[in-house]
Amino acid sequence: MNRLAFLSLYRSFARQRAVTALNILGLAVGVAVFLVLALYVRFETSFERWLPDHEQVYVVQTVWDTPGSPHNGPYNDTMGGLLDQLRQDFPGTIGTRILGGENGGIVRQGQVSVTDDVAMVDARFPALFDLPMVRGAVAGVLDQPDAVLISRAAARRYFGSGDPIGQMLTISVFAAQNYRVAGVFEDLPANSDLKLSLLIRLPGDIGRTNPNWYHWGSTSLPTFLRFPSRAAARDYAAALPAFVDRRGRADLGDGASDMVALALLPLTDLHLQPEGSASASARLTLIALGLVGLLTLLIALVNYVNLATARASLRAREVAMRKVLGADRAAIIKQFLGEAVLTVALATLAGLILAELGLPLINAASGLALTIPYAIIAPALVGLIGVTGLLAGSYPALLLSGYRPAAVLASSRAPGGGRAGARIREGLVVFQFALVIALLIGTTVLVSQTRHMRSADVGFQREGLLTVLSTRDSLVAPAQKRAFMARLRALPSVRAAAFANSTVGGSGERNADTVALPGVPGSGPSLVWESVGPDFFTVYGTRLLAGRVFDSARAGDDGTNRAPDATINIVINRQAVRRLGFATARDAVGKTIGGARPLTIIGVVDDMRFYSPREPLEPTYYRYAADPAELLTTVASVRFSGDPRAALRSISDLWQSIVPQVPFDAQTADARLTEFYRADDRATRLFAIGAGLAVLIGCVGLWGLASFNTARRVKEIGIRKSLGASSGDVVTLLIGQFLRPVLLANLIAWPLAYLVLRTWLAGFSDRIALSPLYFLGGSLLAIAIAVLTVLGQSLRASRTTPAWALRHD
Numbered sequence: 001m002n003r004l005a006f007l008s009l010y011r012s013f014a015r016q017r018a019v020t021a022l023n024i025l026g027l028a029v030g031v032a033v034f035l036v037l038a039l040y041v042r043f044e045t046s047f048e049r050w051l052p053d054h055e056q057v058y059v060v061q062t063v064w065d066t067p068g069s070p071h072n073g074p075y076n077d078t079m080g081g082l083l084d085q086l087r088q089d090f091p092g093t094i095g096t097r098i099l100g101g102e103n104g105g106i107v108r109q110g111q112v113s114v115t116d117d118v119a120m121v122d123a124r125f126p127a128l129f130d131l132p133m134v135r136g137a138v139a140g141v142l143d144q145p146d147a148v149l150i151s152r153a154a155a156r157r158y159f160g161s162g163d164p165i166g167q168m169l170t171i172s173v174f175a176a177q178n179y180r181v182a183g184v185f186e187d188l189p190a191n192s193d194l195k196l197s198l199l200i201r202l203p204g205d206i207g208r209t210n211p212n213w214y215h216w217g218s219t220s221l222p223t224f225l226r227f228p229s230r231a232a233a234r235d236y237a238a239a240l241p242a243f244v245d246r247r248g249r250a251d252l253g254d255g256a257s258d259m260v261a262l263a264l265l266p267l268t269d270l271h272l273q274p275e276g277s278a279s280a281s282a283r284l285t286l287i288a289l290g291l292v293g294l295l296t297l298l299i300a301l302v303n304y305v306n307l308a309t310a311r312a313s314l315r316a317r318e319v320a321m322r323k324v325l326g327a328d329r330a331a332i333i334k335q336f337l338g339e340a341v342l343t344v345a346l347a348t349l350a351g352l353i354l355a356e357l358g359l360p361l362i363n364a365a366s367g368l369a370l371t372i373p374y375a376i377i378a379p380a381l382v383g384l385i386g387v388t389g390l391l392a393g394s395y396p397a398l399l400l401s402g403y404r405p406a407a408v409l410a411s412s413r414a415p416g417g418g419r420a421g422a423r424i425r426e427g428l429v430v431f432q433f434a435l436v437i438a439l440l441i442g443t444t445v446l447v448s449q450t451r452h453m454r455s456a457d458v459g460f461q462r463e464g465l466l467t468v469l470s471t472r473d474s475l476v477a478p479a480q481k482r483a484f485m486a487r488l489r490a491l492p493s494v495r496a497a498a499f500a501n502s503t504v505g506g507s508g509e510r511n512a513d514t515v516a517l518p519g520v521p522g523s524g525p526s527l528v529w530e531s532v533g534p535d536f537f538t539v540y541g542t543r544l545l546a547g548r549v550f551d552s553a554r555a556g557d558d559g560t561n562r563a564p565d566a567t568i569n570i571v572i573n574r575q576a577v578r579r580l581g582f583a584t585a586r587d588a589v590g591k592t593i594g595g596a597r598p599l600t601i602i603g604v605v606d607d608m609r610f611y612s613p614r615e616p617l618e619p620t621y622y623r624y625a626a627d628p629a630e631l632l633t634t635v636a637s638v639r640f641s642g643d644p645r646a647a648l649r650s651i652s653d654l655w656q657s658i659v660p661q662v663p664f665d666a667q668t669a670d671a672r673l674t675e676f677y678r679a680d681d682r683a684t685r686l687f688a689i690g691a692g693l694a695v696l697i698g699c700v701g702l703w704g705l706a707s708f709n710t711a712r713r714v715k716e717i718g719i720r721k722s723l724g725a726s727s728g729d730v731v732t733l734l735i736g737q738f739l740r741p742v743l744l745a746n747l748i749a750w751p752l753a754y755l756v757l758r759t760w761l762a763g764f765s766d767r768i769a770l771s772p773l774y775f776l777g778g779s780l781l782a783i784a785i786a787v788l789t790v791l792g793q794s795l796r797a798s799r800t801t802p803a804w805a806l807r808h809d
Helices: 003-015 017-044 082-089 152-159 230-238 240-252 281-324 329-366 374-401 405-410 418-455 478-489 536-540 574-579 644-658 669-712 714-722 727-761 772-798 802-807
Strands: 057-064 073-075 094-100 105-109 112-116 118-121 133-135 147-151 168-172 176-185 198-201 223-226 260-266 465-468 494-500 511-514 526-532 544-547 568-573 599-605 620-624 635-640 666-668
Touching: 017 281, 017 329, 017 374, 017 669, 082 094, 082 223, 082 240, 105 118, 133 152, 147 152, 147 168, 152 176, 168 198, 230 240, 230 260, 240 260, 281 329, 281 374, 281 418, 281 669, 281 727, 329 374, 329 669, 418 669, 418 727, 418 772, 465 644, 465 669, 478 494, 478 635, 478 644, 494 526, 494 536, 536 635, 568 574, 574 599, 574 620, 599 620, 635 644, 644 666, 666 669, 669 772, 727 772
Parallel strands: 118 198, 147 176, 526 620, 568 599
Antiparallel strands: 057 073, 057 223, 057 260, 094 118, 094 223, 105 112, 105 168, 133 176, 147 198, 168 176, 465 635, 465 666, 494 635, 511 526, 544 599, 568 620
């Protein structure tokens, strides 16, 4: 960068402080938004990349394809014993499984028991997940059935500053067992979906004690495989359909691979991979946020180009004089490109400062922990300065260097680019505000959708509802469950309580089955089924649409311990009415379905949304269990009154008195549902912040351009007022000049916003309608912002007296 560029930039700033400051401010805000959103995108796409050789690790997906099933699509869990069968059929297979993880077990030290992130893994786990060790060696440790590896944080929790190696912990997953600490690994970073604090060996006999361990159709844990290259992974995947047909025939019949397939997904893609029939909304949202960052920076660059070309007239004589004194066009281009790079460098430095100041606020608002990694970001910023400076400065440099000295010096006024220059600047304003309007529409729709998710009818009364997750623990005996439920219902704050194998938030089991229909060939549609205990529908306040719900006084309702061909009474939901082909809920009541496993419908209830709003509501039928304590998975739901904290405290005290060996774990329904909204809420906040700052940058540029154009038209305004024009006429003229490109911008913004938002909304089962009001509202808001931005300049110009205006130069 030559000295002339520094001197030229200094003189430009000294002569036109406001315009130069606007240029730097607009670019600085654009760089800050770009940096923050780039950091977020980098974080979301960096999951598991911290692992050595992460590119060699794949997760096995179970991909269902059964017509009419609510569970079609890829799932990231597999049958528990899949890895055993893969090793038998494909010798040399390197793999591991992770059973448990987040809150996966109970750790007891002395008289204190806590729930922790306990995972059972295969002995070959270190061959795939080479965790960095703090103490001890990982090789061969998991060959020992009583060894446990713990994280650095877990070592501090249980042993303080003492040496954990050789210390004992009692860990309960299926049963309590004493383990010896054999090593300490480093805490997993924030960009990991693996929730591992304690690692113990997966029991070798689990397949004999778990009837579903080798059952094709069940999914219970993730299975990971390692390959030396992508080609090896592709060859392995190509052999999997024959493997499924061979191994799955016993449970799924001939052609098992037509119903279920196995796919290999790179580990680094797992974080953004949706499960089931949900679309790739997480990936689309991330792409949208990245585009907001790029578009905000682009809007700032457009501002720079617009203001730089507008200021060309003020520097035309400077360029002409330099040419007269011997400067060629290349030297002038070099000077102005140097100015542009220096301006961008100052703006980037200011943007970096703004990003550092804003990150704590962004982190607090979005629940993140983003930091600026200067070792990585510094080279990127240098590249950004160079590329952005050249892109932003090329057109102004070429325009300025092309002026002819004689024409400029002979003219009474400096050139402003003529009609072509005015059209280019107007085109840039159209492009800029098209992006602004699209962002405004997008922000409005995103905010409306996230609010709709929180306020939408979920089919049950979520206020005053509590789920006690501790009851699902395998260490809780059926007798303890019965005692807990009996005393729970006697608490003053408890209005009703019930057991089921599933509850709000997705805790528990999730099973599906095909249901044959009378007179209809084939196995019939697939329905989710759930087992519920007494008072389940009372606890949830479920709306009854037709028939009746289960009654403890009717022995025939109990669907447990029935003969395989005995008729079972069931209750279905609204979605199941449609899936089974009944015209109305009343038509369904009393009908028997199920073929060889007869099911008689005694009632129809409204749909209840227990899971994410991104997932479709599922056709479901409910079976009654008079003694649900005997179910494999049992979760308690409680309807309470009064203060939630007091209710939680009383239920916790009751639990500890009955089941002291299992820590109490309970959450309100609202807290459980909030987990489903968290990612979308965070993305919406980031989108809104980015869009708001993009609008601010657009306003800054429009204000600068309005200031320049108004100053150039002072004499024109004087002549108009001399000829009888009023101040209102002048204001209308000037505002209309800037409203035209803003109005034209809608022709670009509306189709762009519609296509993107329609795709994004398709990822939600329960979504708002893409009403034209959102588009009209975004456009009216952009117009209002544009009018307010240029109104001050227009009013000041309209008050100019004709005599002063005609003398003004």
